[in-house]
Amino acid sequence: MDMIRRTLVVAAIGGAALAAAPVFAQDKFITVASTTSTENSGLFKAILPVFEKQTGIQVRVVALGTGQALDLARRGDADVLFVHNKRAEEKFVAEGYGIDRNDVMYNDFVLVGPKSDPAKVGGGKDILVALKTIEAAKAPFASRGDKSGTHSAELRYWKAAGVDPTAGKGSWYRETGSGMGATLNTASGMSAYVLTDRGTWLSFKNRGDLTVLVEGDPRLFNQYGIMLVNPAKHPHVKKDMGQVFIDWVLSPAGQKQIASYKIGGQQLFFPNAKQ
Amino acid sequence: MRAPSSILPLVLESVSFVAGGRAIVDAISCEIGAGSRTVIVGPNGAGKSVLMRLCHGLLRPTSGRVVWRGVGTAAIGRRQAMVFQRPVMLRRSAIANLEYALALQDVARADRTRLAREAIERVGLGHLAGRSARVLSGGEQQRLAIARAWALRPEVLFLDEPTASLDPTATREIETAIAAIHACGTKIVMTTHNLGQARRLADEIFFLNQGRLAEHAPAERFFTAPATAEAAAFIKGELPWT
Amino acid sequence: MNSLHEAFGQAAALVASGDATLIEIVLLSLRVSLTAVLVAALIGLPIGAAIAVGRFPGRRTLIVVLNALMGLPPVVVGLLVYLLLSRAGPLGALGILFTPTAMVIAQTVLILPIIAALSRQAIEDAWSEYQEQLRSLGAGRLSAAFTLLWDTRFSLLTAVLAGFGRAAAEVGAVMIVGGNIDGVTRVMTTAIALETSKGDLPLALGLGVILISLVLILNAAAYLTKEAAQRRYG
Numbered sequence: 017m018d019m020i021r022r023t024l025v026v027a028a029i030g031g032a033a034l035a036a037a038p039v040f041a042q043d044k045f046i047t048v049a050s051t052t053s054t055e056n057s058g059l060f061k062a063i064l065p066v067f068e069k070q071t072g073i074q075v076r077v078v079a080l081g082t083g084q085a086l087d088l089a090r091r092g093d094a095d096v097l098f099v100h101n102k103r104a105e106e107k108f109v110a111e112g113y114g115i116d117r118n119d120v121m122y123n124d125f126v127l128v129g130p131k132s133d134p135a136k137v138g139g140g141k142d143i144l145v146a147l148k149t150i151e152a153a154k155a156p157f158a159s160r161g162d163k164s165g166t167h168s169a170e171l172r173y174w175k176a177a178g179v180d181p182t183a184g185k186g187s188w189y190r191e192t193g194s195g196m197g198a199t200l201n202t203a204s205g206m207s208a209y210v211l212t213d214r215g216t217w218l219s220f221k222n223r224g225d226l227t228v229l230v231e232g233d234p235r236l237f238n239q240y241g242i243m244l245v246n247p248a249k250h251p252h253v254k255k256d257m258g259q260v261f262i263d264w265v266l267s268p269a270g271q272k273q274i275a276s277y278k279i280g281g282q283q284l285f286f287p288n289a290k291q
Numbered sequence: 292m293r294a295p296s297s298i299l300p301l302v303l304e305s306v307s308f309v310a311g312g313r314a315i316v317d318a319i320s321c322e323i324g325a326g327s328r329t330v331i332v333g334p335n336g337a338g339k340s341v342l343m344r345l346c347h348g349l350l351r352p353t354s355g356r357v358v359w360r361g362v363g364t365a366a367i368g369r370r371q372a373m374v375f376q377r378p379v380m381l382r383r384s385a386i387a388n389l390e391y392a393l394a395l396q397d398v399a400r401a402d403r404t405r406l407a408r409e410a411i412e413r414v415g416l417g418h419l420a421g422r423s424a425r426v427l428s429g430g431e432q433q434r435l436a437i438a439r440a441w442a443l444r445p446e447v448l449f450l451d452e453p454t455a456s457l458d459p460t461a462t463r464e465i466e467t468a469i470a471a472i473h474a475c476g477t478k479i480v481m482t483t484h485n486l487g488q489a490r491r492l493a494d495e496i497f498f499l500n501q502g503r504l505a506e507h508a509p510a511e512r513f514f515t516a517p518a519t520a521e522a523a524a525f526i527k528g529e530l531p532w533t
Numbered sequence: 534m535n536s537l538h539e540a541f542g543q544a545a546a547l548v549a550s551g552d553a554t555l556i557e558i559v560l561l562s563l564r565v566s567l568t569a570v571l572v573a574a575l576i577g578l579p580i581g582a583a584i585a586v587g588r589f590p591g592r593r594t595l596i597v598v599l600n601a602l603m604g605l606p607p608v609v610v611g612l613l614v615y616l617l618l619s620r621a622g623p624l625g626a627l628g629i630l631f632t633p634t635a636m637v638i639a640q641t642v643l644i645l646p647i648i649a650a651l652s653r654q655a656i657e658d659a660w661s662e663y664q665e666q667l668r669s670l671g672a673g674r675l676s677a678a679f680t681l682l683w684d685t686r687f688s689l690l691t692a693v694l695a696g697f698g699r700a701a702a703e704v705g706a707v708m709i710v711g712g713n714i715d716g717v718t719r720v721m722t723t724a725i726a727l728e729t730s731k732g733d734l735p736l737a738l739g740l741g742v743i744l745i746s747l748v749l750i751l752n753a754a755a756y757l758t759k760e761a762a763q764r765r766y767g
Contacts, residue, residue: 047631047712056731061715078631078712092620093630197730204732222732250620252628349665368671379666382684382766391680395671425767439670 045074046257049086049094051165052195054240055079057215057284063273067264073257081164081195089113092250095258098265100213100240101165109243117243118266121274121285125169125238126217127230128200129155129209137209138229144177146230151179154188156208160199161191169238170211176235200226213238215284240285242266265289298361298370298446299325299478301346306355308341315341317502318355328479330489330510333499334525339482340376340451342499346480347373347449369396372445376452378436380424385435386411388424389442396443410442411435414468430461437468448472450481454488466492486526490514498522543739544746554716559747562720565633565707566700569640570648573700574693577645581652581692582678585660596653602646607639611709614639618710631712636720639706644696651692652685659685687759687766694755701748721747 054060055077064075080088082099089097090113097114099105108114127137127146135153137146150157159181160167174181181189190208192199196216203210204224212220217228242262247253264270271287278284301323308316316338323329323346331339344350345357348368359367381388389407398406411420414434419427424435433453440448450469454462462485469492473479483489489496493510498521506513506522517523547555584595616622618630618638629635659681667677682689704722711718713727721744728737 045717047714052730056727074717076631076712076714076717078714091622092625195730197732200732201729220732222734252620344665347669349668373669375666375669379663381663381680382686392670395676423766426765 044072044257045076046095046254046261047076047078047093048096048098048261049088050077050079050098051082051085051100052079052197053100053166053213053216054098056195056197057213057219058279059215059274059277059285062277063270066273067261067270071260071264073260075261081160081162081167083163083165083167089245092245092252095245095254096242096261097245098240098242099165100238101168102239102241104165104168105241105243113246113249114243115246116262117241118262119288119290120240120242120265121271121287121289122237122239123214123285124231125166125211125236126214126228127209127211128203128217128226129229130207130225131227132207132225133229135209140230141232143173143230143233143235147173147177148179150209151177151181151184151188154184156206157181157184157189158199158203158206158208158210159189159191160196161193162195164196165238166196166211166213173211173235218279218282218284239288296361297325298359298367299323300360301447302358302360303346304356304358306342306345306352306357308338308345308350309353314502316345316352319502319504320355321497321504321507322360323478323480325478327494328473328492329481329495329497330493331480331482331497331499332484332486332489332525333505335484336501337499338502339499343373343449343451343480343482347371349373369443370445371447371449372440372443373449373451374433374436374440374453376455378432380427380432380435382425383423384421385416385424385427386420388435389439392439393442406442406444410438413441413471414438415464428461430457430464433457433461433465434468437465437472441468441472445477447478447480450479452482452484455484462488486528498525500525537738539735540738540742543735544742547739548743555743557716558719558721558724559743561633561718562701562722562744563747565636565720566640566697568637569644569700570693570697572637573641573645573648573696576641577648577696578652578682578689578692579678580645580649581654582656582682584649584653585656586674586678586681596650599646599650599653603650605643605646607643607703607705608709610643611639611706614642614706614710630710631714631718633711633718635710636707636718639710640700640703643703643706644700647699648692648696651695652689655685655688655692656681659688687763690755690759694752697751698748701744 050060056079060077068074078088078094082101082104085097085099086104086108088094090108098120105117109117127143129137135150135155137149140146159170185191192202196212197220199210200212200216200220201222204222204226207225242265244255244258244262245253247255266289271289274285274287275283303319303321305318305320306316307314307318319342331342333339341350345352381391383391386407389410390403393403393406408420411417414437416431416434416438419431424432427435437453454465457465466488469479481492490510496508496510496513497504498506498513500521506517506519508518513522514526517526584592614635615630617624618627618635619625620630660677663681667680672680702722704726707718707720708723708726711720711723713719713723721740725737725740725744728740
């Protein structure tokens with residue numbers, strides 16, 4: 017019948033189109049689960065081409081909050097993990113999901129907020145005092161609320177300050193449940209205080225009324241670590257290529273690339289691998 | 292060409308069709324024989340169209356039986372065709388609509404083109420063969436529907452109010468086509484609400500009223516000396532019909 | 534609004550620059566969504582025809598479910614496909630998570646109900662008009678279904694376009710199963726999400742303008758084709 021023939025022709029064309037799509041695949045690659053801060057700040061875009069050119073290994077970065085990135089790696093959906101929540105990373109390794117965690121670099125967190133600064137925390141050097149003041153003033157505070165590295169750090173500061181911000185949920189304490197950029201957008205929109213990593217802040221363009229108010233507290237130190245997903249747990253992990261990447265990031269060449277990444281003359285990340 | 296063994300006569304044994312609790316066709320028994328032109332008439336809602344669909348096999352009787360009593364009863368569906376009040380044409384050329392119908396009857400590809408071409412010429416639409424069927428006028432579409440039925444060389448052709456929505460010129464063309472098909476030996480069974488048309492075309496009349504077969508007579512006698520008061524009233528135009 | 538103005542400027546500048554990355558992203562978007570539409574149409578149209586013409590127990594329930602599935606949240610689809618394709622999932626061995634193939638699968642799942650439900654409606658309407666004629670001509674349900682698929686082709690094009698629009702516009706599913714990997718799985722919508730999170734709203738909006746223009750051009754082309762064909766075929 018005509019109709020059946022026509023349908024078959026269409027199906028054949030469709031099949032051919034699908035079959036002609038292997039351009040999609042490239043086999044020499046690794047998948048790195050990382051954080052929005054490293055991706056959004058443009059760091060990977062700056063350093064990865066150098067690595068890829070040297071080794072021919074394509075690095076595919078899936079950028080998520082650190083919590084999500086850890087989950088992803090735990091399921092075996094990444095070869096290398098490059099995140100910033102040292103405690104969670106050490107737990108990850110202790111549970112056997114990762115091996116050989118190494119410090120890579122650090123940057124720092126900064127507390128940003130509206131220029132009007134209703135809680136009057138600007139210029140302070142103590143993050144704990146600043147948070148207590150914000151809580152006392154019931155000034156709007158935007159939290160990631162997404163179990164990311166930055167969120168975990170923020171919660172640690174609240175705890176150290178002896179404040180339970182969740183009591184202010186729904187009023188002054190607002191959890192966005194999204195990434196750093198989205199949370200900055202929200203904070204900018206409602207003139208709220210927000211804790212952010214400096215890298216994302218420097219590359220963030222929609223600042224509106226926001227400005228850096230508190231920085232320089234040693235507690236705001238933000239350490240990034242890298243590790244291989246455990247091939248014993250997930251046999252498909254590309255351990256050789258993954259190790260090549262890790263070794264490069266930790267090598268003087270890789271560390272130099274990280275140090276040389278700047279926005280507006282400002283260095284974003286400070287390499288501190290122990291070699 | 293007459294098939295070697297006829298499927299006729301068609302016998303209805305106390306056929307009823309009930310829908311929505313109402314008997315639309317009510318215990319009709321009759322026999323429709325070969326050769327003649329049978330015209331079913333009756334007022335609006337008498338059950339003409341339903342009766343025709345029961346005969347053609349599109350509807351199943353609620354009770355009773357529709358039986359083809361002829362010898363050659365294999366593949367009865369292929370020995371009969373039907374033309375509806377509103378022709379349904381597929382979105383393709385006029386000639387392709389005919390070829391489609393032939394393909395459904397497993398006619399060999401080479402024969403399809405020839406049979407379709409013959410049929411479309413017979414209804415005088417040869418010059419429109421390549422045009423899309425759906426953009427033809429109502430009258431042309433109905434002639435095409437007749438050509439489609441004709442191409443199948445049915446032994447029996449059912450027509451349900453084939454000219455109900457057509458103007459006089461188109462009606463005349465359809466009537467000519469029906470006469471030509473009958474002349475080729477096809478049994479004609481049609482319904483009409485047009486008494487003039489019934490007079491022109493009928494050899495025998497089935498008169499339906501309120502789902503019952505009120506009168507069955509040769510056309511001549513039906514129009515000159517109706518046996519029932521209902522039929523007489525109908526002929527005089529005293530029963531509501533459309 | 535100033536940033537709206539800026540967005541159109543950005544869009545124009547982006548298009549004028551012929552930026553290779555942009556072209557790559559646009560092509561990947563089209564390739565992923567068009568492939569998904571093709572696959573979903575090949576599966577969805579016959580399903581729609583079968584439900585329209587078929588008579589089987591549970592048919593009405595199936596129609597209701599199908600109609601409801603038209604509103605599937607992309608994130609849910611993304612999550613389901615992610616769990617399927619994840620290394621820890623049942624299809625993990627395929628190793629296609631974070632590839633365009635995974636995105637095609639997610640979008641196919643997302644738009645299959647749309648194409649099936651809309652085509653079911655169109656074909657059922659035609660079926661009620663054609664049914665007696667086709668049965669009279671001796672067509673069985675299967676061959677009637679194929680006839681109707683071809684005869685309603687102009688209406689079905691609209692169903693397929695609706696599927697394409699949804700596929701090209703969604704971000705939730707491709708973000709999860711594609712991972713928005715630069716140069717590999719970054720498409721228009723995930724690029725827009727990324728630029729938004731970087732706070733570069735004009736660029737994000739500019740990309741949005743380009744995306745909408747593309748969908749508009751495709752729809753206009755399809756509409757004109759359909760109109761011309763409809764004039765010819767009635």
